[in-house]
Amino acid sequence: MKTILVADDDQAIRRTLELHLVEEGFVVLTAADGCEAVEKACQEEVGLVLLDVRLPGKDGFEVLGCIKERRPTLPVVVVTAYDDMQTAIKAIRLGATDYLGKPVDLDHLDEVIDKIFEMSALARNGVVFQEASDTPYEQNVMVGRSRAMKEVYKTIGAVADSRATVLIQGESGTGKEMVARALHFNSSFRNRPFIAVACSSLAPTILESELFGHEKGAFTGAYRTKPGKFELAQGGTLFLDEISETSPEIQVKLLRFLQEKEFERVGGIETIKADVRVVAASNKELAALVESGVFRKDLYYRLNVVTICLQPLRERKEDILQLVKMFLEKIRLETGKCVNIVPQETMNLILAHSWPGNVRELENTLHRAVLLSHGNVLLSGSLQLEGDRERDRLALVVKPLHEVEREHIENILIYTNYEKKWASEILGISRPTLDRRVKEYGLEDAPKSLV
Ligand SMILES: Nc1ncnc2c1ncn2[C@@H]1O[C@H](COP(=O)(O)OP(=O)(O)OP(=O)(O)O)[C@@H](O)[C@H]1O
Numbered sequence: 001m002k003t004i005l006v007a008d009d010d011q012a013i014r015r016t017l018e019l020h021l022v023e024e025g026f027v028v029l030t031a032a033d034g035c036e037a038v039e040k041a042c043q044e045e046v047g048l049v050l051l052d053v054r055l056p057g058k059d060g061f062e063v064l065g066c067i068k069e070r071r072p073t074l075p076v077v078v079v080t081a082y083d084d085m086q087t088a089i090k091a092i093r094l095g096a097t098d099y100l101g102k103p104v105d106l107d108h109l110d111e112v113i114d115k116i117f118e119m120s121a122l123a124r125n126g127v128v129f130q131e132a133s134d135t136p137y138e139q140n141v142m143v144g145r146s147r148a149m150k151e152v153y154k155t156i157g158a159v160a161d162s163r164a165t166v167l168i169q170g171e172s173g174t175g176k177e178m179v180a181r182a183l184h185f186n187s188s189f190r191n192r193p194f195i196a197v198a199c200s201s202l203a204p205t206i207l208e209s210e211l212f213g214h215e216k217g218a219f220t221g222a223y224r225t226k227p228g229k230f231e232l233a234q235g236g237t238l239f240l241d242e243i244s245e246t247s248p249e250i251q252v253k254l255l256r257f258l259q260e261k262e263f264e265r266v267g268g269i270e271t272i273k274a275d276v277r278v279v280a281a282s283n284k285e286l287a288a289l290v291e292s293g294v295f296r297k298d299l300y301y302r303l304n305v306v307t308i309c310l311q312p313l314r315e316r317k318e319d320i321l322q323l324v325k326m327f328l329e330k331i332r333l334e335t336g337k338c339v340n341i342v343p344q345e346t347m348n349l350i351l352a353h354s355w356p357g358n359v360r361e362l363e364n365t366l367h368r369a370v371l372l373s374h375g376n377v378l379l380s381g382s383l384q385l386e387g388d389r390e391r392d393r394l395a396l397v398v399k400p401l402h403e404v405e406r407e408h409i410e411n412i413l414i415y416t417n418y419e420k421k422w423a424s425e426i427l428g429i430s431r432p433t434l435d436r437r438v439k440e441y442g443l444e445d446a447p448k449s450l451v
C-alpha cells in the first residue's frame, strides 16, 4: 500500500486531507511541525510528501532541503497559501515535484498524486543514476566507450605530442572541436595558446587577414599593422574549423605555410616564420571535394597526415547511455535541477532516434527536457525530438528566393552590427546595391535588442 505523509500545522487541513486520502486507498501519516515532518519523511515506506510551507520548527523550504538531502528521489508536493509565482518557482527549484495552492482542490490533488505514483512506477524499471554520479562531468573530457571512440582516444594519445597536422572529419555535432582541444591539452605545449578560427563565418578577404594578419595600409580601414592568428598561436595550436569553406587563395597560402612554415601578412613583404601546430576540421568529406575540384588536392594531402574520423552518434549508440548520464550531471551543475531517473520508455525513444545533430542535439534535447520536467524523472513527453533530417531540410528550402535573400542580408547586417560597408563586402555586392535591398526589404533599422 502506498503511504503519504501530510505535513501541515493546521489540524483541520491535516484531518481533511487524511480522510480524503484514506478513502482513496492510501495509508496516511501526519506531521504538525517541521522537525516531525523530516523525521517521518525519512521512513522508508513513505512514498510521497504533501508539505505545507508555513510550519513551526522548520519552515517548509527547510524541510524540503532536508528531505532532498536524505532521500533525493522522494517526491514532495508543496501545498501553500502563498499561491504566487515566486513561491512556486522557489519550490520547484528546491526540488519539489509539484506545487498546489490552498485551499486544496481535491480532484486536482488526486490527479497530481496519480501522476507521481505513475512516474515512480515508471522509474522503478528505468535506469537510475546513482546519487553521486559515476559519470562526473568534467569539462573537455570526452565520454563514450564504443570501439570507435576508443580508437579516437588512442589516436589522440599517439599524436598529441607530435606537431603533425591533424585532420578531423565528422558530421556536425560529433565532437570535432572537442578532439582538437584534447589534442592540444594533452600535448607538451598545452600551456601555449589554442586558437580556433571558424573559416566559414568570415568572407575570404577578412579570413585572410584574420589568419595571416595585415600591414598598415594594406586595404582601406587597415589603420595599423595587425598580427594574424598564425602569429598569435606561436608555439601552440591553430584550429581551422570548417576548412572546406576556404577560398582558393587562402588554400594556397595555407599550403605554403604547411610546407614552409612561413607566410607574409596581407600587404606585407616580410616573410614571417611561425611554429604552429595546425588542426583542421570539416563536416564535409574533403576527399569528395578534392574529386569535384573545390578543394586543392595538394593541401588535402598536407592536412591529411593524421586523420581522425568521428562516427555519427547513430552508429555508436552504445555511447548514448554514458553521454546521457554525463549530460544530466552537467545540466544539474548548470541549472541546479536534478533529473536522475530515465524510465526505460524514455531510454528506448532516445535509442531509437537517429540524432542527425549528433552529440550536440542530444545535449540540447536533454537540456530542454530537464527544464520542462518537474521532479527527477525524465519523461518521454518532455523530449521533443526533432523530425527526420529530410523533412527538416525540405522545410528549410521550401521558400521563395527573395525570402532567403532577405534573411541572409539581415543576418549579415546583424553580424556586422549594421556596418553597411563591411556587410556589402561580405555579401559581395556594391554599397548602392545593398542600400537598395535594405530599403526594399525594410531592413533599415537594427532590431531593438541590438541598439
Ligand atoms: N564524446 C563526447 N563527450 C562529451 N561531450 C561531447 C562529445 N562529443 C561532443 N560533445 C559535446 O557536444 C557538443 C558538440 O561538440 P563539438 O562542438 O566538438 O562538435 P563539432 O563536431 O565541432 O560540431 P560542428 O561541426 O557543428 O562544429 C559540445 O557541447 C561538446 O562538448
Ligand SMILES: [Mg+2]
Binding pocket: 176, 177, 241
Ligand atoms: Mg565545431
